Amino acid sequence: MTRHEGRLGALAEIDAPAAALVDRMVDLSVRGLPPGYANGEFVFTRRGRLGDDGRWTAVPEGRSVRYSAIVALGVATLPEDGQRAALAGDTVADLVGNLVKGLPDIGNLGDVALIAWAAAEIAHPELDRGLHRLAELEGALRTGDPVHTVEASWALAALTAAHRVLGGASELEKRLEHAGQRLLTGLGSDRLYRHVLGPASWYRAHVGCFADQVYPLQALARLHAHTGDDAALRAAEQIAAGICAAQGPEGQWWWHYDARTGGVVEGYPVYSVHQLSMAPMALLDLADAGGTSYMKDIALGLHWMTARPEIDDELIIDDLDLTWRKAARDDPKKIVRGVRAVATAINQGSRIGVLDRIYPPLAVDRECRPYELGWLLYAWLFSLPRDAPGKQG
Template structure:
């Protein structure tokens, strides 16, 4: 791990305590920089079960002193137990899938209650967000890796989620935002965001590594090849893509977590599974954190131990994305001219969500997780 990555990992360990709520062993929805009476303050807001599960996955890659620093002496086993308890009552399938993933990978014990819920949802005909289906596949693979005999319906979950993802993939490798895409309606059916590419790449690569499934690996490779071919000249991972022709629908916002966490972790999993090596694109993505041409101010704040969330347009209520989705729905590749001048991408969002730092830790661990010694 080079010095730059080591510095980012160190920053994540220092920054995550600002989002931890020790009284309930939960994590905030976000940490926002606000102007106080005398200085800038970091203020945690809300709670988020998904983010807590992701932080658990990230912290499990770190030695116990780092875990203790983030969790303020609470053991990681307590965080996992709290996440599992809340997930059993949650109606958020994404949180359920991430928790099932963490239960298997961090606690070393597939959670049959959560896995059964995922299997039942996949067996239904209801549409699924692509991201959630990908997390289901990752949870199933993690459970099968721990114990194929005690993983309950994990094999069924893995096969069904794998099939649904590959069936929806576009001709140029781009995944839509939902499975099936038609469930989104005319104006959004053709659009897939960056997360809709990264999580399928990761989970399909892991499934291929576990099973030797060449078709799953090929699907992951095609998606990775396309987003890498479209990467910005300064290393930007763009935001919205067109499933029909593999073009960029709208580039902004550019999210910091895509640069330092999500793209690296998926592309590392791909090459580990026998897929293509995209190290150059990973490095270019990291470079954007330091040399972003859109804004002058820093994105990596050593002083606050945070990485600011994104660079976006100065616009009313996601106007550029709505316009781009509409114009490209009428004709692939049709964009309004002069949009960058009218709605310039020059605004930093001064907040940091704990999952962003969690994925940073997870992406750069290069080894086995520090599995829990005690679980509940």
């Protein structure tokens, strides 16, 4: 499949400039990944630094297992020569193999789920090790323990991908069913997902961020595509309709929502990765699974990257092969987020509009994390199989 088929081709049919932007960004992502790759893993970020000559550079900082696993998912969509270009000579099998070796020392459920998911996507011979470590961490959870929505979603995505590769072994079948039910039950009667499935601090218990919507939407769409679970499709459709109804007039995918109503608690920051990658990834998976197509909403979000009302600064930096991370308020202590979370906990729909004047969204976060480029590749070069009986097409 070429870029001009599949998802990019479908986008080009309704919005050629948006498709041209994505095509450009795919090339940028492949070029932009090697500077953050060293010794078999990716850095946490490439942080912008302004030199005495007035020019920006991007300095690598830290290491991240999580971002390495996400990049593995994205790079797996490339042919071998593309993988070696993105991974400084390595293949995605090399990257996943390095991640699998470190599993015994990884205690975060989400990180392990991502590694297992990546291993499943390429049918890595050590996929069982990822699934075993995921089972260990899930087995340590007690009944009623809170689980982050994002991590529960990645676990479901990993188990769905593994089930597609390994088939219906009874233990894996049960784990897949449990993971699906955990996510569906966690939505309850809410309009959107909360940040945590289970107990949380009272003043933020009703709040869910954009990631808390995108990843369950994606995982549930994939569950439906694989098994035909209609409850999963209904929940995915509900979340997709909710975030698209709340989308900003210039295509902004807002940051924090009141899960009870679907209203926006706090819109900023607006993240490049949401506009280019995460919203398209989840919504395209829904369409691939036989659900509603939101291609016009996706295209609107893409155009925000090149024309924004908030800031004049360019966010796509071709010279550095990256995107600056977000347009944000000059609010380093996140006062607006906290005040609005408390206000909406007490009174649904409360905005405290004066905060928009005190903290206007004029700041640019000049860093780029590798997962932003990894998800971009995965969003636009992946095509979701539809395995459920009667669902092929």
